[in-house]
Amino acid sequence: MEELKKAVAKKALEFIEDDMVVGLGTGSTTAYFIEYLGKLIMEEELEDVYGVPTSYQARLLALENGIPVVGLDEVDAIDIAVDGADEVDPHLNLIKGRGAALTMEKIIEYRAGTFLVLVDESKLVERLGQKMPVPIEVIPAAWRAIAEEIEVFNATAELRMAEKKDGPVVTDNGNFILDARFHHIEDPLDLEIELNNIPGVVENGIFADIADIVLVGTKDGVKRMER
Ligand code: 5RP
Numbered sequence: 001m002e003e004l005k006k007a008v009a010k011k012a013l014e015f016i017e018d019d020m021v022v023g024l025g026t027g028s029t030t031a032y033f034i035e036y037l038g039k040l041i042m043e044e045e046l047e048d049v050y051g052v053p054t055s056y057q058a059r060l061l062a063l064e065n066g067i068p069v070v071g072l073d074e075v076d077a078i079d080i081a082v083d084g085a086d087e088v089d090p091h092l093n094l095i096k097g098r099g100a101a102l103t104m105e106k107i108i109e110y111r112a113g114t115f116l117v118l119v120d121e122s123k124l125v126e127r128l129g130q131k132m133p134v135p136i137e138v139i140p141a142a143w144r145a146i147a148e149e150i151e152v153f154n155a156t157a158e159l160r161m162a163e164k165k166d167g168p169v170v171t172d173n174g175n176f177i178l179d180a181r182f183h184h185i186e187d188p189l190d191l192e193i194e195l196n197n198i199p200g201v202v203e204n205g206i207f208a209d210i211a212d213i214v215l216v217g218t219k220d221g222v223k224r225m226e227r
Contacts, residue, residue: 004120004217009033011215011222012082012118013040019048021075023108024062025083026055026101029118033082034058038065052078054108055101056172072108081112085207086132087125088117088214092227093188095128097135097205100160100171106203106210115210120217128188128206133179134195135160135205142200143168143176149198153191155182175202 009032016022016037024034040046042065051067052075053059062069072078083105087095094117096102109115125131136157138146147157160169160177168176185191189208195201214225 001120001122005029005118006032007222008118008120008215008217009036012116013037015080015082015114015116016040016046016049018046020079021050021052021070021077023078023081023083023112024051024053024058024067025081025105026057026099027084029084029120030058030082031061033118034061034067035065038062038067042066050075052108054083054105055099057099057101072111078108078112080114080116081109082116082118083109085117085119085123085211085214086205087128087130088119088123088211088216088225089125089128089188092117092211092214092225093128093209094207094211095132095134095205096207097137097177098132100135100137100169100177102135102205103137103171103173103203106207109207109210114212117211117214119214124216127185129182129185133158133181136178136180136195137171137173137175137202137204138178139200139202140174140176143178146198146200147178150178150180153182153194154184155180157181173202
């Protein structure tokens with residue numbers, strides 16, 4: 001699996017050119033991409049490339065690997081954003097947010113000229129929600145009310161608990177995460193909009209109609225899916 005992640009991360013470098021502003025995603029696959037991109041910058045094979053991180057993880061990795069970092073509010077445009085995903089359906093709709101960075105990821109990826117997604121073949125599904133819950137970032141005081149509200153959608157929601165901290169996961173924005181399991185997601189775009197309409201929801205992990213290109217690592221090489 002690590003080899004497939006490395007292969008897609010290497011392939012993604014072909015999309016990066018001098019003078020680009022690059023959105024840097026979160027997760028283990030993007031971590032390889034950040035490492036390889038940093039190497040090209042340090043070796044001066046790429047010039048004037050800046051990274052806009054989607055999380056503290058991406059920011060730390062970028063700094064560690066020599067990528068000049070800028071904030072979203074310091075750039076006029078983002079040329080390309082590169083990020084992983086937890087599920088990809090045949091229409092390139094995604095579930096993201098296992099790493100709890102979905103809000104900044106969506107803001108940056110929505111703004112990018114091209115949103116390039118890096119996955120291995122285990123992430124491909126026929127229908128979103130088949131394997132993974134939909135993460136929802138919520139204002140802490142509202143978590144229980146929102147969890148109850150979500151039952152209206154024939155779903156169950158669980159507060160995500162931290163592993164190396166007592167209590168719930170707290171996102172980079174200071175919020176909680178609910179992981180919602182839906183019985184059946186018929187229309188991802190519709191559900192994405194409806195979830196964001198619940199007061200107290202900051203953002204949810206359905207990324208419908210945002211991805212432009214998906215690179216899929218398979219045992220037979222890297223395959224490209226495009227809308
Ligand atoms: C973080 C994310 C990640 O991009 C997603 O979970 C994929 O991660 P990985 O490449 O480690 O499988 O959405 O919020």
